[in-house]
Amino acid sequence: MSSSVVQHPKLGEFPLENEPVLAYRKGSKERKELESALKKAAAKMEDVPIIIGSEEIRSKQVRHQVMPHNHKHKLAQFYYADQKLVQKAIKTATETQVKWDRTPLDERIRIWQKAADLMAGPYRQELNAATMLGQAKTVIQAEIDSAAELIDFIRMNTYYLKEAAKYQPISEDAKVTKNSMRFRGIDGFIAAVSPFNFTAIGGNLAYTPALMGNGVLWKPSDTALLSNYVIFKIMREAGVPPGVVNFVPTDGPVFGDTITASPHLAGINFTGSVPTFNRLWRQVGENINSYNNFPRLIGECGGKNYHFVHPSADAESVVNGTIRSAFEFCGQKCSACSRMYKCSACSRMYVPESLWPKVKDGLLMIRDTLKVGDVTDFSNFTSAVIDDKAFARIKSYIEHARSSKNLTILGGGKCDDSKGYFIEPTIVQTTDPNDRIMTEEIFGPVLTIYVYKDKDLESAMKLVGGSTRFALTGAVFAQDEAFLKRALDEFKMTAGNFYLNDKSTGSVVGQQPFGGGRMSGTNDKAGGPHYVLRWATPQSIKETFVPLKDIDYPYMRE
Numbered sequence: 001m002s003s004s005v006v007q008h009p010k011l012g013e014f015p016l017e018n019e020p021v022l023a024y025r026k027g028s029k030e031r032k033e034l035e036s037a038l039k040k041a042a043a044k045m046e047d048v049p050i051i052i053g054s055e056e057i058r059s060k061q062v063r064h065q066v067m068p069h070n071h072k073h074k075l076a077q078f079y080y081a082d083q084k085l086v087q088k089a090i091k092t093a094t095e096t097q098v099k100w101d102r103t104p105l106d107e108r109i110r111i112w113q114k115a116a117d118l119m120a121g122p123y124r125q126e127l128n129a130a131t132m133l134g135q136a137k138t139v140i141q142a143e144i145d146s147a148a149e150l151i152d153f154i155r156m157n158t159y160y161l162k163e164a165a166k167y168q169p170i171s172e173d174a175k176v177t178k179n180s181m182r183f184r185g186i187d188g189f190i191a192a193v194s195p196f197n198f199t200a201i202g203g204n205l206a207y208t209p210a211l212m213g214n215g216v217l218w219k220p221s222d223t224a225l226l227s228n229y230v231i232f233k234i235m236r237e238a239g240v241p242p243g244v245v246n247f248v249p250t251d252g253p254v255f256g257d258t259i260t261a262s263p264h265l266a267g268i269n270f271t272g273s274v275p276t277f278n279r280l281w282r283q284v285g286e287n288i289n290s291y292n293n294f295p296r297l298i299g300e301c302g303g304k305n306y307h308f309v310h311p312s313a314d315a316e317s318v319v320n321g322t323i324r325s326a327f328e329f330c331g332q333k334c335s336a337c338s339r340m341y342k343c344s345a346c347s348r349m350y351v352p353e354s355l356w357p358k359v360k361d362g363l364l365m366i367r368d369t370l371k372v373g374d375v376t377d378f379s380n381f382t383s384a385v386i387d388d389k390a391f392a393r394i395k396s397y398i399e400h401a402r403s404s405k406n407l408t409i410l411g412g413g414k415c416d417d418s419k420g421y422f423i424e425p426t427i428v429q430t431t432d433p434n435d436r437i438m439t440e441e442i443f444g445p446v447l448t449i450y451v452y453k454d455k456d457l458e459s460a461m462k463l464v465g466g467s468t469r470f471a472l473t474g475a476v477f478a479q480d481e482a483f484l485k486r487a488l489d490e491f492k493m494t495a496g497n498f499y500l501n502d503k504s505t506g507s508v509v510g511q512q513p514f515g516g517g518r519m520s521g522t523n524d525k526a527g528g529p530h531y532v533l534r535w536a537t538p539q540s541i542k543e544t545f546v547p548l549k550d551i552d553y554p555y556m557r558e
Helices: 029-042 082-102 104-119 122-135 140-166 199-209 222-238 250-259 274-287 317-333 354-366 388-402 454-466 481-490
Strands: 045-048 050-052 056-058 063-069 070-079 176-186 189-193 216-219 243-249 266-269 296-300 305-309 346-352 408-412 424-432 446-452 475-478 497-500 537-544
Touching: 029 070, 029 122, 063 122, 063 222, 070 222, 082 189, 082 216, 082 243, 104 122, 104 140, 104 199, 104 222, 104 475, 122 140, 122 199, 122 222, 122 446, 140 176, 140 199, 189 199, 189 454, 199 222, 199 243, 199 266, 199 481, 216 250, 216 481, 222 243, 222 354, 250 274, 250 475, 266 274, 274 296, 305 317, 305 454, 317 346, 317 354, 317 446, 317 475, 346 354, 346 454, 354 408, 354 424, 388 408, 388 424, 388 446, 446 454, 481 497
Parallel strands: 045 070, 189 216, 189 266, 216 243, 266 296, 305 346, 305 475, 346 446, 424 446, 475 497
Antiparallel strands: 050 056, 050 243, 063 070, 176 537, 408 424
């Protein structure tokens, strides 16, 4: 009998715990460190190259990332890769994947754990400062994103990998045959396309496939360029070899056309708009016969997230939850306050007539207290929207509300882009639940409310899933337990993440894995145990230790 030639990793034990969110109270150590990091980041314009393998490249296509709350201030200078450079990155990632995939799992886990420690320690405030200044996030919004959630993704994905590696198939008699399974990367490359609104998403989209043995092209968002570059540098310092993840800022169509034309495309890890994801999916379909693999497509797209209020609901909870959900980070969610991370902002709400006076008064009273301004003023509740395109899009919905006979602006509505891209938190009431302001994704600080008659509860419930194709996040507020149980069934397909008596911004890595269905995405649940396995291609192995002596079977000789 021979011994097994397949070596399985001896993975150390480590706890599954969320990274603590720091408080940033006046006089605290973390606040002083953050204030220093903000001054340092604002005092210079970072030069960010294209990075392919170990080569830094600066093209003639120069771009700048500005501060959304002060758009004359250039925070970073970066460069666009052309088609040839994207092709070079594909070649580098594909060739590196072969070597990287042979790196033992325990070594990869060690690198990721070191990276998490660097993010939690010496680079925490650099990450936060880059996110605050570059993406106009307030202190708490940056802390729960570029610190806590990013660290959770890096740490917990290694935990999930470790747990998955424990499974081994049945070996009925290990002295005769031994069965095993191992995880491989996918030969080729993964394209990671990340958004502006959550620094942690960029890290997760690029580095979770890398953890599983893949080579990656990372296309960061132009408006999150600096914070994403900080992540890239930290991961390299932690030990991720050159070429495993390649940092490739470029024009979206150039990137999409080039990656989908390559036979080496193994997957696309995407967060962004529905039209862009549809375009990529269509291109993959058109080129399907040319690929070495069936490319894996993971996408988180849009949302039209809702709060549905039952007549039995606690009005104060509805008001406070909705204000936070709709207006933190200007409604450009994936983010929330306290220990709450991803989930898209609440942009539509259904309120019974019997509760409307109390809910309306509460919303408007709190809305009037919200301060909007520079993120370095820690008293501000929120800041600017991300850029001029977002400003124009959101403003167009407010103008639609101002001119439509079905819509009434109850509070807010002012827009000013003279210094920064500032839009007031805006509350709109509609008499038409199918108006486009209630069905289309706005991705800004605009909340629209439809007031239904208590006796029309049934028809109001049907509006939730029937008026839009999105199904990202939803919340139901009620004290009636029978209704809550019913809501679990009636609203089952309306949201990938569903909340009872809590705001629709509240998923935490490891606690509520995140993703939506329908046109909101492929619902692969980032932050959960299954996500890492989407980026692996398992291999079953059978080892036989006893020579085969016969070709027939005993019954044939009887």
